Amino acid sequence: MGNIESLPVRADLVGREPYGAPHLDVPVQLNVNENAYPIPDVVVAAMRAAVDTHLSGLNRYPDREFTALREHLVGYLDGVNERAGTPVDLPPEMIWAANGSNEVLSHIVQAFGGPGRTALGFTPSYSMHPLITTGTGAEWVHADRDDDFGLTAEAVAAEVARVDPDIVFLCTPNNPTGTSLGLDVIEAAYDNCSGIVIVDEAYAEFSRPALPSAMTLLEGRPRLVVSRTMSKAFACAGLRLGYAIAAPELIDTLRLVRLPYHLSDVTQVLACTALDHADLLLGNVDRLIDSRNAIAAHLAELGFTVHPSDSNFVLFGNIANPAELWQKLLDRGILIRDIGIAHHARVNAGTEAETTAFLTAISDIVDTDP
Ligand code: PMP
Structure with a gap:
């Protein structure tokens, strides 16, 4: 970082390092x-054709509620959950989307974090969780994982109860360790705080089929949110499309912090086309x-x-x-x-x-x- 102190920058940003891969x-x-x-190639051709039909309409703002994209995501997730033998009822109001799951996480933390609030994570984990947290002015607190980078329900329950955070970050499979969490760990976090529990499942499609998604825990847990992305298994990192699944009230809250029209029409149409070709992309x-x-x-x-x-x-x-x-x-x-x-x-x-x-x-x- 250059000498940012010569600018009227927020004091809490001085000395911080940006994401740096x-x-x-x-x-x-x-x-x-x-x-x-x-x-x-088949998907490239379909994407080209789909974007082509939208180009002359770019004088208009895009669908602010990304209705078609929500429906496409529901269709994809229904298939995922049915194949796993754990069908989940997911109406479109339970789906959020943004420019990458980084932006999804940022929306969640903007809505439920912020100054005077605390987010807890179990490190080592994804380096953006603390950056997104502190970017909103919230405090980042971390607890260590076991020596083999695993996490037990007991350890998580104790740490969450001790810190009493407004937000808990759990990442499964975890970046950078590759470790998965049992659903008991997620339940332990949820049951021991009154805050939002974020389960970052960016790499879920690479997991063993026997590992159930936190989506199966959503019913009756209005503070649980699962975030996923099309950047990894879906091969669409350049598209920038992440999404979240949670109770309609939680999703609705995110509309207070997103910028209007945050998902461009091009992004929406490309993401829908990618989802139409999920089998090929995956x-x-x-x-x-x-x-x-x-x-x-x-x-x-x-x-x-x-x-x-x-x-x-x-x-x-x-x-x-x-x-x-x-x-x-x-x-x-x-x-x-x-x-x-x-x-x-x-x-x-x-x-x-x-x-x-x-x-x-x-x-x-x-x-x-x-
Ligand atoms: N969560 C995890 C655990 C990640 O590793 C990454 C990307 N490295 C993301 C979220 C963000 O990915 P994207 O914004 O591309 O969806």
Whole structure:
């Protein structure tokens, strides 16, 4: 950050660091947990045709309530919940959407956080949770996860009861550790506070099918909100579309803090088209899971500690110097993430070719400098 103190900036922003994943143009980018596969040609053609029919109407503001998109999201989620054997009744009034789940989270925290309020998270977790919280002037409080990065219902219940936060962040599967939470952990958080419980399920589609979504807990829990995204499994990070599922009253509250017309017409039409082609866009999820498993197995063979992951990335430890490993991989055209956990780094599953390139490079580095 430059010398922002020369400006009349909010005192609580001085000394803070912005979100900082390096954006480098290298051949193999495995650092921000995207879906490595491009949008299939059939979907590209459908998106082009759909946008084309909307272009002359761009003189008008978009549908502020994104009605068609809500219905498309309901259709997608109904399928998800039915396939899981846990149907959930989701009327469109239980759906929110915004420009990425970052904006969804920001709307929730603007509505329920703010000055004088507190949000609790269990770290290490997604670095934007504290940034979004403190950005609204709320206080961020964190508790540590277990040594294996898991969380028990007992530990969460005790911490939530102790802090009595206005907002609790739970992330499953958790970024950057890949760890999933049982529904008992979510219930424990909910039952031990009177605040909003956010379950960030950005990577849910990569989870084992046996792991139920927090969506199945929504009935009778008006303070629970589940956030998801089209940036990861759906391969639409560039589209910027995240969504949330919660009781209609909670969703309604978010309308107080969003900017009018926050979702552009182009975003809405592209997201609807993507949802019409969900099967194709999600078609590489199994391949990415295979790549993730191959990475985990190979890194374990090389002597790294590998944390079990239900996501599209792997957190690995026992690295003497993560910054040095990061640089050596970058020198070979491969970008991974040094997430600031001592002796650890995170890599996301790439295409088969990218995954092979990463595994070859890291084997080579270990062989040269064991
Ligand atoms: N939640 C988690 C846990 C994430 O890892 C990310 C992105 N890295 C997001 C939310 C935000 O994603 P987006 O805004 O692209 O939906």
